[in-house]
Amino acid sequence: MPSSATPPVITTDKLTKRFGHFVAASELTFQVAKGEIFGFLGANGAGKTTAMRMLCGLLKPSSGKATIAGFDVYTQTEKIKRRIGYMSQKFSLYDNLTVSENIRFYGGIYGMNTAAIRTKTAELLEELQLEKEAKTLVSDLPLGWKQKLAFSVSIVHNPDIVFLDEPTGGVDPVTRRQFWDLIYHAADRGVTIFVTTHYMDEAEYCNRVSIMVDGVIAALDSPTRLKQQFGLDNMEDVFYELARNAKRKAD
Amino acid sequence: MITLSNIKKTYNKGAVQALNDISFSVEKGELFGLIGPDGAGKTSLFRILTTLLLPDAGQASVDGYDVIKDYRHIRNRVGYMPGRFSLYQDLTVEENLNFFATVFDTTIKENYDLIKDIYQQIEPFKDRRAGKLSGGMKQKLALSCALIHKPSVLFLDEPTTGVDVVSRKEFWAMLKKLKQEGITILVSTPYMDEANLCDRIALVQKGDILSIDKPAAIVSSFPGELYAVRAAGTHRLLQDVRNYQGTSTCFAFGDALHVTFKNAGSQPLLEYLHTKGHADATIEKIQPTIEDCFIHLLK
Numbered sequence: 148m149p150s151s152a153t154p155p156v157i158t159t160d161k162l163t164k165r166f167g168h169f170v171a172a173s174e175l176t177f178q179v180a181k182g183e184i185f186g187f188l189g190a191n192g193a194g195k196t197t198a199m200r201m202l203c204g205l206l207k208p209s210s211g212k213a214t215i216a217g218f219d220v221y222t223q224t225e226k227i228k229r230r231i232g233y234m235s236q237k238f239s240l241y242d243n244l245t246v247s248e249n250i251r252f253y254g255g256i257y258g259m260n261t262a263a264i265r266t267k268t269a270e271l272l273e274e275l276q277l278e279k280e281a282k283t284l285v286s287d288l289p290l291g292w293k294q295k296l297a298f299s300v301s302i303v304h305n306p307d308i309v310f311l312d313e314p315t316g317g318v319d320p321v322t323r324r325q326f327w328d329l330i331y332h333a334a335d336r337g338v339t340i341f342v343t344t345h346y347m348d349e350a351e352y353c354n355r356v357s358i359m360v361d362g363v364i365a366a367l368d369s370p371t372r373l374k375q376q377f378g379l380d381n382m383e384d385v386f387y388e389l390a391r392n393a394k395r396k397a398d
Numbered sequence: 399m400i401t402l403s404n405i406k407k408t409y410n411k412g413a414v415q416a417l418n419d420i421s422f423s424v425e426k427g428e429l430f431g432l433i434g435p436d437g438a439g440k441t442s443l444f445r446i447l448t449t450l451l452l453p454d455a456g457q458a459s460v461d462g463y464d465v466i467k468d469y470r471h472i473r474n475r476v477g478y479m480p481g482r483f484s485l486y487q488d489l490t491v492e493e494n495l496n497f498f499a500t501v502f503d504t505t506i507k508e509n510y511d512l513i514k515d516i517y518q519q520i521e522p523f524k525d526r527r528a529g530k531l532s533g534g535m536k537q538k539l540a541l542s543c544a545l546i547h548k549p550s551v552l553f554l555d556e557p558t559t560g561v562d563v564v565s566r567k568e569f570w571a572m573l574k575k576l577k578q579e580g581i582t583i584l585v586s587t588p589y590m591d592e593a594n595l596c597d598r599i600a601l602v603q604k605g606d607i608l609s610i611d612k613p614a615a616i617v618s619s620f621p622g623e624l625y626a627v628r629a630a631g632t633h634r635l636l637q638d639v640r641n642y643q644g645t646s647t648c649f650a651f652g653d654a655l656h657v658t659f660k661n662a663g664s665q666p667l668l669e670y671l672h673t674k675g676h677a678d679a680t681i682e683k684i685q686p687t688i689e690d691c692f693i694h695l696l697k
Contacts, residue, residue: 189562190562190563191562192532192533290436290437316559316560317435317436317559318436319434319435319692319696321649321693321696322435324649327650331633335633345560345561346589347652351632351652351653352632352652371653381652381653383563386562386563386564387567390562390564
């Protein structure tokens, strides 16, 4: 459960990104607590990717403020990158490395020493029940296993925050729920989860959800309160209500 | 309109079984959905039916023509929207459409009526290169290109994957209209909620058909009773319900848990949950969704 006693892990204040005259993300202001599962929703082209790239220290904002794990998104981007994890459906693991090679590789990238990597590898393989597949090429794993491994690898260095960009596309409903068990488990250990998804039932699993429309945050609250606010039964209808009049459709 | 009998397909010299003995048929004018995750065999099936891939065994026909012997006839009368965006990125919207019309020996003008509703939404951008379009617009262009020769059968491989809720709703509204034009549509999707928009569906997993019927019939074949359990703190609730000795299955579904019990009736689960500190827990009997049925069939 998110804790209010500790300082927020993400704070933004009027965070804005312009590309020429186009305002991709406009005055985003929000905070995310430690261990919170924060759903970051929006229509295609609403500005989610731009916002996420700023928060990861990959894109310099045009104006506004933001700190990630206490570090400034303008001046301390390298420190941010050490404190966050990132996973997307499209890119995560190296297909032609084995399971344990992938863990070793990412551990190394995130600056872990050999002994720590070795311990962590054993721990992860056990947790994921992949001991027998340690020497299997990732390309030979079923998609569901790849996703679970990709998630575990993205938090191999115990980051403060992990950014998950549509992590559950394409898997069967049972695997998708097993994936969410991993997410809950990580959140219980204090990892803050920042997740985008097109599955609206997954929006319900988040502690709080923000919905971006045309570059601005149009709504931000717990799923229960959002449904009450709009007088609707589920998050899909809430999302539709907010996003159907979006003017921007560009990705 | 589409028939498959005992279709088999393997890759890597038999190591990967993509389709295991698949048989079913789709009626003329039907909107038929293939519902299943990646690796279910959906794309292999599409490629066989569009004559782009040879099956290892079995027969299949489209609009009365055999997929192997009569492949030329089939190619003239089907529209195919592959899962991966496969239009020419360096051609403009209008050039792409013109290209596909010309390949099929027709013109945009001749079949404009059929694509009008869809194409008009992207026509303001007709001079834009296809590669510069957004996901939703690419999807509309791809559908227009697949329709421009007025096919009798439309094959749509995961047209709504990665597309937001609003565009998905729009897309299904378009399919409904095309169905009214009498076009037979075979569509695949990983989104279980879209199953209800089809006339009939096949639930597929790892090359097998788990179930094939009307969505309502699949739902009513769900064995036993299903309950929705709600309380604040879903994750802790999930663990507690799973640990309850009378629980058979328990899966998270949005803001509720869908639970089945080992014995009939909802049992004293609430009392148990109260002792676990879920003072606000509620339980109600519910209709299963297609996703509940899929999960049940996966076991």
